[in-house]
Each structure stands twice: as structure tokens, then as C-alpha cells.
Amino acid sequence: MENILLVLTYIAVTASAISGSLEARKHEMDIVGAVTIAFVTAFGGGTVRDLLLGRTPIFWVVDPWLSIVTFIVAIISFYWLDRISEKYLNIPDAIGLGLFSILGVTYALQFEVSAIVAVLMGVITGVFGGVLRDLLCNRIPNVFRQSTELYATCSFTGSWVFILLTWAHLNDLIAAMIGAATIFILRLLAIRFKMTLPSP
Amino acid sequence: MENILLVLTYIAVTASAISGSLEARKHEMDIVGAVTIAFVTAFGGGTVRDLLLGRTPIFWVVDPWLSIVTFIVAIISFYWLDRISEKYLNIPDAIGLGLFSILGVTYALQFEVSAIVAVLMGVITGVFGGVLRDLLCNRIPNVFRQSTELYATCSFTGSWVFILLTWAHLNDLIAAMIGAATIFILRLLAIRFKMTLPSP
Amino acid sequence: MENILLVLTYIAVTASAISGSLEARKHEMDIVGAVTIAFVTAFGGGTVRDLLLGRTPIFWVVDPWLSIVTFIVAIISFYWLDRISEKYLNIPDAIGLGLFSILGVTYALQFEVSAIVAVLMGVITGVFGGVLRDLLCNRIPNVFRQSTELYATCSFTGSWVFILLTWAHLNDLIAAMIGAATIFILRLLAIRFKMTLPSP
Numbered sequence: 001m002e003n004i005l006l007v008l009t010y011i012a013v014t015a016s017a018i019s020g021s022l023e024a025r026k027h028e029m030d031i032v033g034a035v036t037i038a039f040v041t042a043f044g045g046g047t048v049r050d051l052l053l054g055r056t057p058i059f060w061v062v063d064p065w066l067s068i069v070t071f072i073v074a075i076i077s078f079y080w081l082d083r084i085s086e087k088y089l090n091i092p093d094a095i096g097l098g099l100f101s102i103l104g105v106t107y108a109l110q111f112e113v114s115a116i117v118a119v120l121m122g123v124i125t126g127v128f129g130g131v132l133r134d135l136l137c138n139r140i141p142n143v144f145r146q147s148t149e150l151y152a153t154c155s156f157t158g159s160w161v162f163i164l165l166t167w168a169h170l171n172d173l174i175a176a177m178i179g180a181a182t183i184f185i186l187r188l189l190a191i192r193f194k195m196t197l198p199s200p
Numbered sequence: 201m202e203n204i205l206l207v208l209t210y211i212a213v214t215a216s217a218i219s220g221s222l223e224a225r226k227h228e229m230d231i232v233g234a235v236t237i238a239f240v241t242a243f244g245g246g247t248v249r250d251l252l253l254g255r256t257p258i259f260w261v262v263d264p265w266l267s268i269v270t271f272i273v274a275i276i277s278f279y280w281l282d283r284i285s286e287k288y289l290n291i292p293d294a295i296g297l298g299l300f301s302i303l304g305v306t307y308a309l310q311f312e313v314s315a316i317v318a319v320l321m322g323v324i325t326g327v328f329g330g331v332l333r334d335l336l337c338n339r340i341p342n343v344f345r346q347s348t349e350l351y352a353t354c355s356f357t358g359s360w361v362f363i364l365l366t367w368a369h370l371n372d373l374i375a376a377m378i379g380a381a382t383i384f385i386l387r388l389l390a391i392r393f394k395m396t397l398p399s400p
Numbered sequence: 401m402e403n404i405l406l407v408l409t410y411i412a413v414t415a416s417a418i419s420g421s422l423e424a425r426k427h428e429m430d431i432v433g434a435v436t437i438a439f440v441t442a443f444g445g446g447t448v449r450d451l452l453l454g455r456t457p458i459f460w461v462v463d464p465w466l467s468i469v470t471f472i473v474a475i476i477s478f479y480w481l482d483r484i485s486e487k488y489l490n491i492p493d494a495i496g497l498g499l500f501s502i503l504g505v506t507y508a509l510q511f512e513v514s515a516i517v518a519v520l521m522g523v524i525t526g527v528f529g530g531v532l533r534d535l536l537c538n539r540i541p542n543v544f545r546q547s548t549e550l551y552a553t554c555s556f557t558g559s560w561v562f563i564l565l566t567w568a569h570l571n572d573l574i575a576a577m578i579g580a581a582t583i584f585i586l587r588l589l590a591i592r593f594k595m596t597l598p599s600p
Contacts, residue, residue: 024544025600027544028545028546029546030545030548030596030599031598032543032552032597033540033541033545036531037544051251051256051451052247052258053256053257053258053261054256054257056451056452056454057452057453057454057511057513058452061453061511062513064513064514064516078600079598079600080600113257113261116264116267117260117261117264117267120267121261131236131336135335135336135535136544137540138338138538138540140227140337141336143232144224144227144232144236144336145228145230145233146229146230151232152236153232196230197231198231198279200225200278200280251451252456253458253461254456311457313457313462313464315464316468317461317467321461331536335536338538340427340429340536340537340538341536343432344424344430344436344437345428345429345433346430351432352432353432396430397430397431398431399430400479
């Protein structure tokens with residue numbers, strides 16, 4: 001199990017780093033920009049969560065391998081990756097959204113916060129990397145746009161599923177897997193059927 | 201007194217959440233954007249203050265009701281609130297500016313920082329919610345514009361009034377009330393008489 | 401030595417505050433904007449580093465003189481400094497880049513992080529003030545642009561030089577001086593010969 005989690009983490013971090021690096025290239029940044037945007041996309045959400053909870057030093061400060069992988073992936077993507085179709089990034093990105101959201105909720109619950117705050121921490125962990133990436137690229141965050149398919153909403157829904165299942169005394173690990181799977185599947189469905197939130 | 205403070209806090213948080221949510225709608229965001237901007241506007245200043253002082257977990261992480269209220273107010277404002285005249289938000293916003301600035305100074309002084317740093321923490325608490333809101337809406341923060349009526353300046357002035365009164369051995373609570381009232385009145389006067397800061 | 405360090409720190413902080421304040425004027429901000437941008441430029445990098453490492457209260461919260469100097473320099477620059485040629489700021493800015501990068505690495509190593517994370521903390525300390533300044537001025541950070549002469553790269557290189565020298569059991573102080581000098585000289589060479597990073 002530990003090993004599966006590790007593999008999934010690196011898949012998700014790699015996807016974030018690739019998307020960040022390509023985004024930087026799209027904005028005519030140099031490799032410094034690409035590496036920074038890759039780091040911000042991959043670690044931004046978890047960093048904000050750790051800061052808000054007071055979990056310092058931050059998670060990537062204590063694990064050099066996350067930085068090394070992000071660094072290398074960002075450089076390779078920036079210089080040698082031809083424009084890849086965004087759809088190849090959708091699946092690893094959705095893995096990351098599910099995994100990191102549930103991890104965020106879990107860490108928050110360890111600080112004995114209320115359910116709503118734990119869910120917010122899950123959403124922040126899953127979503128804020130992309131928000132900070134867009135901020136540094138000087139545009140309104142993509143997840144806030146009316147035309148964007150459900151993203152934060154998937155994280156929000158699956159985080160509640162996870163919490164409700166733990167309240168129902170389901171085994172923590174199974175609850176986490178169902179929560180993460182809910183997010184993953186909901187996100188892919190949202191892309192497939194272009195599901196968006198209702199406008200006012 | 202405790203009760204009055206609580207009522208004032210929720211008035212100010214509600215005003216911030218409404219203004220954030222309407223701002224999001226103005227920028228054609230969806231409800232995810234509206235809720236996020238509402239949270240950032242309402243809690244951004246206090247969050248930055250708590251992070252800088254090392255007061256973690258952050259204030260709203262330990263009190264779920266603040267999140268619940270902000271969440272509900274943001275959704276209602278986004279979907280059902282017709283454009284309301286900005287002037288109706290001016291008074292609750294000025295209450296928040298006065299209240300949160302003085303709260304910020306008080307918390308800072310508990311960490312035994314110097315007077316100037318305490319005043320800066322007061323200003324950050326009162327003002328940075330709006331700064332972060334504008335940042336996420338991809339524009340130069342409103343409080344930095346030459347055409348904006350005194351805002352941070354009111355917070356700065358009232359925070360010094362509060363500190364000087366405590367130095368003069370006035371009762372803490374009375375000093376706080378005079379400081380907050382100074383900010384509140386100065387802000388309303390600034391709007392009424394279109395008072396701005398001198399340009400270079 | 402202690403005294404030299406102090407003088408260099410205030411030279412670098414003054415240069416950052418001047419550049420921040422002038423940048424604010426260029427974007428038609430008022431004095432509130434100028435003071436804020438000056439603070440963000442001067443203290444932003446060290447603040448992000450301290451937050452990530454969990455070194456709170458943040459460095460400038462415990463030393464009022466840094467705030468007082470930044471405050472005064474920002475006001476003077478905003479109202480009375482005629483447009484000064486950017487080249488006069490290059491040397492004090494390069495001093496700051498060298499000094500703060502190596503300080504950042506040193507603080508990080510005190511938390512027993514790995515070499516790569518320590519170097520990242522050095523770069524963040526040296527560079528993120530400017531990144532946050534540009535963010536608040538609503539533009540893509542200058543250090544990420546392809547046309548910008550080596551900046552983060554100088555900090556990155558010198559930080560590694562410092563760490564490699566300490567690994568080679570050189571005296572810490574001498575290693576720090578060589579590291580900072582590397583950054584300082586590399587930055588001035590990069591400006592002089594318009595050295596940029598290779599594009600993809």
C-alpha cells in the first residue's frame with residue numbers, strides 16, 4: 001500500500017511539473033520561470049495547507065526527492081518536450097487531484113479541526129497549486145472560470161464522501177480510497193461531458 | 201462586551217464575503233471563484249498576520265462557524281443578490297476595518313513586538329484581505345491606487361492612536377474602542393469628502 | 401565582521417526599498433502602494449523562506465529597525481527621488497542578491513535540510529522579493545522572462561559554491577564570503593555582457 005501511494009504521488013507530481021513547465025513556456029518564460037512554475041504547481045496546494053495548519057517545516061522541505069524529481073522533470077519538459085496534447089495530462093492530473101485532496105483532509109483531521117475546515121484543506125491541497133501557477137502567469141485562475149469543467153467541486157464532493165464514510169465507522173483506508181476514487185472519476189466525467197457549475 | 205464583539209465580527213465578515221462574491225461575479229467567475237474570493241477577502245488579512253506572527257493554526261481553522269457563514273453568504277450573494285449599491289457595503293466594511301485593525305495590533309502586542317511592527321500587523325489585518333482579492337482578480341490592488349480614498353491610512357492612524365493611548369496608561373478596552381472608532385469615522389469621512397493621499 | 405554584515409544588509413534593504421517604491425510610482429500607485437511594494441521587495445524573499453522553514457516570528461517582525469528604515473526610504477523615494485538611472489541600483493541590488501542568498505542557505509542548513517532544499521531556500525531568499533513585487537504590480541515576474549539577464553541563476557550557482565566549499569571543510573565564514581562574491585560578480589557580469597539563459 002505504502003508503495004502504491006508513493007508511486008501515485010510521483011505520478012501526480014510529475015504531471016503537475018510537466019503542466020507547470022509547459023505553461024511557463026506558453027508565457028515565453030525562461031527556464032527559471034519554468035522550474036518555479038513547476039514547483040508552484042506541484043507543491044503550492046500542500047504548502048498553503050501546511051502553512052495554514054502550522055505543519056512546518058513544509059512537506060517538501062523535509063523530502064529532497066520531491067524537489068529533485070520536479071527540478072529534472074521541469075527542465076526536460078521545458079527544453080525537449082514537444083507540445084503534448086493536454087488530454088494526456090488529464091488522467092495523471094485527476095490522480096493527483098484525488099490523492100492530494102484526501103491527503104489534505106487526512107492531515108487536517110490530525111489537527112482535530114472541524115469537518116468543514118478539513119474539507120477546505122482538502123480542496124486547497126488539490127486545487128491551490130493551479131491557482132498559484134495562474135497567479136504567477138498573470139491571469140485569473142482557471143478553476144474560477146465559468147467555462148472550466150468541475151474541478152474544485154470534485155475535490156469538495158470526494159472530501160465529504162471520505163469524511164461521511166469515516167463517520168459511518170468505515171475503515172479509514174477504505175474510506176480514503178473511495179473518496180479519492182470519487183474525485184478521480186467525477187473529474188474525468190466532468191471533462192468527458194463538459195460539466196460546469198450553474199451561472200447566476 | 202464579548203457579545204458585541206462577536207456581532208461586529210460577523211457583520212464585518214459578512215460584508216467582506218458579500219463584496220468578495222460580487223467582485224467574483226463581476227469578473228465572470230463561477231461559484232468556486234466566488235466562494236474562494238469571499239474567503240480570501242474575509243480572512244486574508246488575519247491569515248497573513250497569523251502566518252507572520254507564527255500564530256498557527258490560523259484563526260479561522262479553529263473556528264468552523266466563520267467558514268460556514270462565509271460559505272453561505274458567498275453562495276447567496278453570488279446567485280441571488282442583485283447588484284447592490286456599493287454604498288450599502290461602506291459602513292459594514294468600515295466597521296470591519298476598524299475592528300480587525302485593532303484586533304491585529306492587540307494580537308501582535310501579545311507577541312511583544314515593537315510598536316511599529318504592531319501597527320503594521322494592524323494595517324495588514326485590516327487591509328490585506330482586499331489586496332489578495334484584487335490579486336486573484338488579476339488587477340492592481342485597489343488600496344494602492346492614487347484615486348482611492350484613504351483606507352490603509354485610516355487603519356494606520358487609528359492603530360497609532362490605540363498604541364499611544366495604551367502608552368498613556370488608558371484602560372486597554374477603552375483605548376481599543378477609541379482606536380477602532382477613529383478608523384471607522386476617518387474612513388467614512390474619507391469617502392464622504394473624497395480624501396486621497398498626495399501624489400508625488 | 402558583524403558590523404560589515406549589518407552595513408551590507410542595510411545597503412541591500414535600502415536598494416530594494418528604493419526600487420520597490422519607484423516601481424510603485426511607475427504604476428501610478430499612491431504612497432500606501434509605494435510603502436507596501438517597498439516592504440514586499442525588501443522582505444518578501446526572507447519572509448517566504450522563514451514561513452517555509454517555520455522560523456517564526458518572521459525576521460523583520462523581531463527587528464523594528466528594518467521596518468523603520470524601509471518605511472522612511474520608501475517615502476523619500478516616492479516623493480522626492482527623481483527618476484534615477486537603474487544602473488545605480490544594480491550594484492547595491494547585486495550585493496543584496498549575494499548576501500541574502502547565502503544567508504538563506506545558512507538559515508536553511510540550521511534546520512538540517514538537504515543540500516538541494518538549502519539551495520532553493522537561498523534562491524527564494526534572494527529572488528522572491530522581486531517576484532512578489534511584480535505580482536502586486538500585476539505583471540509576469542521579471543526574473544522569469546527570457547530577456548532578463550541571469551539573476552536567479554547567479555544565486556543558484558553561488559549557493560552551490562558555498563555548499564560545496566563547506567563540504568570540502570573550508571571555514572564556514574570564508575565559504576560564505578566566496579559564495580556571496582560569486583553571486584555578486586556573476587550578476588554584474590551577466591548585466592555587462594547581457595547573458596541570458598538558453599530558450600527551448
